Amino acid sequence: MTTRVARGILLALALATSIGAGAVSAVAAPLVFQGDPVNPDTGDPWIVLPGLPLVDWGEDEKWRTDDDIVDTGIVGDVDVVVRSGGSYASGAAFRPPWAGPAVAPEVIAGGLVLADEGTEGVVQVILSDGAASPAAGNPLLASDLDGRGVVVVAYPDLDGDGIIGPTASDGSADDAVEAQEAVQLAGRRLAVLNGGIATGTLATSLGAPASAGGLGVLLAAGVITGATPPVYDDAGWIATRMPAMWPPENRRIIGNNPRPPDPTALYDLEVELERMLRPAPSHPQLGTAYAIPLDGSSVTNDVVRSVSGPGTAVAFARAVNAASFVADELRVLRPIVGSDGARAVVESVDTLSLRNAPAPRGVLLYPADVLGNAADPAAGLVTRLEATAGLRIVSPDTDGDPRHESIAFTAPDAVRVTLAEASSHDGGPTATLVAEIAGVPTAGLSVVLDGRGSTAPGPLASSTVKLKRAAAAGSHRLVMRSVLEADPLSFDPASQALTLVLRDMLGGTYQRTVAAGALVPNDTSTVFRFKDPLGTPGRIQSLVLRRVDGTAARWRLVVQARALDLGAIATNATAVDQRIRLGTTTFGATLPCAPGAPGTLACAR
Amino acid sequence: MERNRTLRHHRTRSHQRPAKRRPAVRAAAIVAVCALLGVSAVTTRAAGTSPTLALVAVDAFATEERTHLLTATGAFNFDDLVQVPFPAAGLLVVQGARFARYDVDGAVREGTTPMVADGVDPAELEALLALGASAAPPARLVRLAASEVTIVLPPSFEPGTASVVLFALHEDESFVSNAIVVVLP
Numbered sequence: 015m016t017t018r019v020a021r022g023i024l025l026a027l028a029l030a031t032s033i034g035a036g037a038v039s040a041v042a043a044p045l046v047f048q049g050d051p052v053n054p055d056t057g058d059p060w061i062v063l064p065g066l067p068l069v070d071w072g073e074d075e076k077w078r079t080d081d082d083i084v085d086t087g088i089v090g091d092v093d094v095v096v097r098s099g100g101s102y103a104s105g106a107a108f109r110p111p112w113a114g115p116a117v118a119p120e121v122i123a124g125g126l127v128l129a130d131e132g133t134e135g136v137v138q139v140i141l142s143d144g145a146a147s148p149a150a151g152n153p154l155l156a157s158d159l160d161g162r163g164v165v166v167v168a169y170p171d172l173d174g175d176g177i178i179g180p181t182a183s184d185g186s187a188d189d190a191v192e193a194q195e196a197v198q199l200a201g202r203r204l205a206v207l208n209g210g211i212a213t214g215t216l217a218t219s220l221g222a223p224a225s226a227g228g229l230g231v232l233l234a235a236g237v238i239t240g241a242t243p244p245v246y247d248d249a250g251w252i253a254t255r256m257p258a259m260w261p262p263e264n265r266r267i268i269g270n271n272p273r274p275p276d277p278t279a280l281y282d283l284e285v286e287l288e289r290m291l292r293p294a295p296s297h298p299q300l301g302t303a304y305a306i307p308l309d310g311s312s313v314t315n316d317v318v319r320s321v322s323g324p325g326t327a328v329a330f331a332r333a334v335n336a337a338s339f340v341a342d343e344l345r346v347l348r349p350i351v352g353s354d355g356a357r358a359v360v361e362s363v364d365t366l367s368l369r370n371a372p373a374p375r376g377v378l379l380y381p382a383d384v385l386g387n388a389a390d391p392a393a394g395l396v397t398r399l400e401a402t403a404g405l406r407i408v409s410p411d412t413d414g415d416p417r418h419e420s421i422a423f424t425a426p427d428a429v430r431v432t433l434a435e436a437s438s439h440d441g442g443p444t445a446t447l448v449a450e451i452a453g454v455p456t457a458g459l460s461v462v463l464d465g466r467g468s469t470a471p472g473p474l475a476s477s478t479v480k481l482k483r484a485a486a487a488g489s490h491r492l493v494m495r496s497v498l499e500a501d502p503l504s505f506d507p508a509s510q511a512l513t514l515v516l517r518d519m520l521g522g523t524y525q526r527t528v529a530a531g532a533l534v535p536n537d538t539s540t541v542f543r544f545k546d547p548l549g550t551p552g553r554i555q556s557l558v559l560r561r562v563d564g565t566a567a568r569w570r571l572v573v574q575a576r577a578l579d580l581g582a583i584a585t586n587a588t589a590v591d592q593r594i595r596l597g598t599t600t601f602g603a604t605l606p607c608a609p610g611a612p613g614t615l616a617c618a619r
Numbered sequence: 620m621e622r623n624r625t626l627r628h629h630r631t632r633s634h635q636r637p638a639k640r641r642p643a644v645r646a647a648a649i650v651a652v653c654a655l656l657g658v659s660a661v662t663t664r665a666a667g668t669s670p671t672l673a674l675v676a677v678d679a680f681a682t683e684e685r686t687h688l689l690t691a692t693g694a695f696n697f698d699d700l701v702q703v704p705f706p707a708a709g710l711l712v713v714q715g716a717r718f719a720r721y722d723v724d725g726a727v728r729e730g731t732t733p734m735v736a737d738g739v740d741p742a743e744l745e746a747l748l749a750l751g752a753s754a755a756p757p758a759r760l761v762r763l764a765a766s767e768v769t770i771v772l773p774p775s776f777e778p779g780t781a782s783v784v785l786f787a788l789h790e791d792e793s794f795v796s797n798a799i800v801v802v803l804p
Binding site for chain 1: 669670678680681682683684686687688690692696697698699700701702703704723724725757759760761762763764765766767769771789
């Protein structure tokens with residue numbers, strides 16, 4: 015791989031290469047660039063990943079645009095190599111990469127900061143002379159890049175196929191999940207080059223249970239190569255093989271880090287998908303060239319096995335839908351052991367919606383370490399699920415109790431928990447599911463209910479009720495004006511029965527039901543009307559249900575009835591409980607009342 | 620502090636920008652927060668050397684025994700925290716004059732002080748972190764993931780409102796995120 019050279023030598027380079035793409039001067043450039051081709055337009059060495067064709071995003075600094083360059087005639091050599099385990103001795107030849115996660119050094123996720131049991135792995139980044147043989151070249155223990163920052167990045171093999179990035183070998187259905195492997199880092203650490211070597215430690219944030227073989231993690235590294243301290247960002251970068259092409263411009267990667275590279279300080283590494291080239295496997299020139307196997311065949315990279323910490327908690331997750339997933343550096347996918355014992359790629363979940371759910375819906379519950387990674391469960395790990403009102407645990411169900419369930423974990427395998435709304439409940443529109451261990455909650459899930467099973471009243475935005483019984487029983491009158499906050503999905507006046515109920519605090523009740531289909535709609539079904547024939551006892555003289563504010567979620571109901579006997583309701587009632595039921599939805603409120611004109615009771619909220 | 624929108628009785632989401640003693644932000648993290656908030660990305664270039672602390676939402680759960688679990692979502696230099704120890708970093712929950720402090724290394728302390736009654740001031744953070752004693756069980760840090768912190772409150776916290784902030788000490792400077800008010804069920 016080649017990179018840009020210090021500004022101070024640009025002119026000389028441009029002159030030396032003014033007749034076309036040539037090789038970087040052995041005298042002017044750092045030794046790592048010897049023999050590397052340069053961009054004839056700028057005199058800067060091309061940035062080319064080892065073993066891959068030249069790609070450049072052109073003057074617009076955007077990938078996938080017309081000025082992109084793909085030149086298969088220029089292939090990058092090896093400039094830098096990363097090795098895990100701390101086995102490289104200065105001056106020795108490069109050892110081959112580990113031949114897979116199973117034989118690679120192990121790290122325990124969480125590092126030394128976040129997890130009591132976490133560990134860090136030693137990583138070494140060594141410059142290479144790029145010789146054609148051996149495959150990784152020879153160590154280049156030069157000091158001309160001393161002090162430059164080195165970034166080691168760790169890519170997780172989320173789907174366990176042994177390759178980082180999309181491949182055509184397993185079809186294209188999971189390409190987006192595989193592409194996620196190229197943008198979601200399992201760790202990154204800064205180190206500083208000294209004598210051609212940078213040595214440091216790396217912690218991982220993702221891991222998998224030891225009993226499942228852990229998580230294969232590919233190591234890659236990049237080195238900044240400028241001449242001007244403190245950041246040395248006045249020239250480009252060199253790198254090992256990467257599963258995606260990073261921006262050729264430093265400022266698009268490291269932002270503004272104004273201080274010397276310091277492995278113990280914060281630093282900015284901007285991993286942004288839109289600034290990376292991730293060719294699809296179907297790309298006519300690049301194909302799957304960026305996919306990197308973890309079997310040791312990519313000589314510039316190396317491998318570690320990242321194992322999760324102890325499973326002392328549990329976590330909720332949902333399986334990633336490969337068909338609809340879109341790779342995104344902001345999303346965090348995790349490998350877990352699915353309920354069938356096989357690898358599953360999941361995303362954490364904090365909310366489950368049961369709206370319009372024709373059947374119970376499920377979430378995965380798995381033993382987790384302190385980072386949320388799937389983990390081998392601690393001995394005797396038992397979690398007890400608690401559902402609040404309105405929610406029913408459909409499965410597992412070992413005790414017949416729909417609100418509680420105890421689940422014992424003896425392996426990292428997830429358990430699929432299916433949930434449904436209780437058939438009849440007085441809960442609200444949401445419920446929660448909490449998973450506790452020994453009485454301590456360790457995971458929570460919010461559940462949005464459909465409301466079909468709720469017997470609790472929905473909201474009445476406003477309501478007034480006037481009862482007039484100045485005359486004899488059988489000639490009392492009722493006027494009701496109410497505004498309903500309705501769910502358009504379950505509110506269907508054309509086909510649902512409408513029931514009106516008034517009940518005073520002593521139980522005195524007025525109730526009337528209008529049969530399903532009796533409400534007559536207008537042409538646009540925005541107004542529904544009903545009236546009883548003349549002479550009907552308790553006659554509803556007028557009932558109008560009308561959409562207001564132009565929304566199907568807000569309706570005004572006006573009812574006028576006469577020839578009633580309201581004698582059951584106390585004349586001195588201080589409040590009435592009003593219920594309006596349409597289909598399976600109930601709206602209601604308690605209305606404070608006060609006497610009005612003689613024989614009348616006015617209630618409102 | 621501002622409470623913008625309550626999604627459910629036990630979830631609060633904030634659209635407020637983080638408050639800090641020193642106005643330094645990291646572009647990538649802010650882009651992440653903006654994406655979570657569903658707003659356009661900020662074009663601010665990164666400073667890269669100061670913590671970014673921003674809360675987006677807090678969920679509160681309660682067991683039948685009224686033990687409270689909180690899950691806070693936001694941005695907080697997770698990638699750095701995995702690798703580099705901070706002098707102090709974590710999450711603070713405040714209810715009245717009572718506070719519970721959860722450090723990223725799992726340590727939990729609780730106490731009371733009038734200092735927090737009107738919010739957590741970055742200028743008072745160091746003094747605040749010197750207060751309190753080990754929190755009573757079952758208080759603990761349950762999970763610390765890339766954009767999520769889950770904790771269990773000590774029994775001294777009661778149903779009602781509480782506020783949640785992220786905090787960090789870094790290179791002799793104090794940083795406190797925006798606060799989110801949540802209702803403990």
